[in-house]
Amino acid sequence: MNNDDKKVRAELEFETIPDVKTVEIAKGDVDALLVIARAVAGFEHAHVFEHDSDDPLTGIGDRRAIVLLVHRCRHIAVEIRYDGDTKKHKFSPAATVLRILHWATGKQGFNLDANAAAKANLILPGADQPLPKDAMIGRYADHADCAVTVDLTLKDFTNG
Template sequence: MRVYVHDAEGKRVVEADEAATLVDVTGASAGTKIWAEDAAEPLAADATVRVLAGRNVAAVHVGKGLITVSVTYAGATKTETFGPGAKIDKVLDWATGKDGFDLPEGDRHDLVLRLKGSTGSLDPDTHVGTLAGKGETLALDLLPGDKFAG
């Protein structure tokens, strides 16, 4: 099975047997957490590649705990924790939803997330663990996306 491994060194693809442990496949040291993509909790220490078999993409994030994501909108800041494999689209759903800023449905589609102080919108498929790097926090701004006149 093809496993996409995200860690402090970057991203790589590893071919592995489903019976192999994720610790062996990723080269993680003892006690290091391994997270499946979009998971809220790390996988068991003895998990095998087989636990990823039913997923659309067999991707794991190695060596990080939860990432504390702070989103600022209209001068207010809300904070939530996500697994490192959570994608920006999931953070956007939270930030615009009832547990975040509780924005009207019609306003949500015009908003994007950007790194704090940045002018570039984030790709919805980017993982928060990738953006946080080796850190445990991530600061984002929720802003109107680019509008095209026409």
């Protein structure tokens, strides 16, 4: 067995900080991962979430790589604005923009028809490009208020 088979590559994203920290840990050593994540100043009591997970990290499983979000909020209050109306819902900081978009276009959100939902994107107010669908919402929500406001748009961004 190769030594690399016993290691896990972890990418740690921290709230709104643009840098990503990449570390290698022994496979299954969640405690080491939590120590590394919480060693960053200000994040001593932060939650560590796996990409698109609702609950804080409890295990890594048998993977070679994992993407994590270190966030001081347990939930993010997402306010979604569309067509003069606003819907609010709490999500894990690690929830992807795509998951929030599905909620926003679905029955609990604005209940868009399939054609409109297929064109839908979430965009930060004043931005000129939609949020990447694989991004975690916690990357756009500071811990000071544990909230973010986004606009639901049906604008076509494919042709600039």
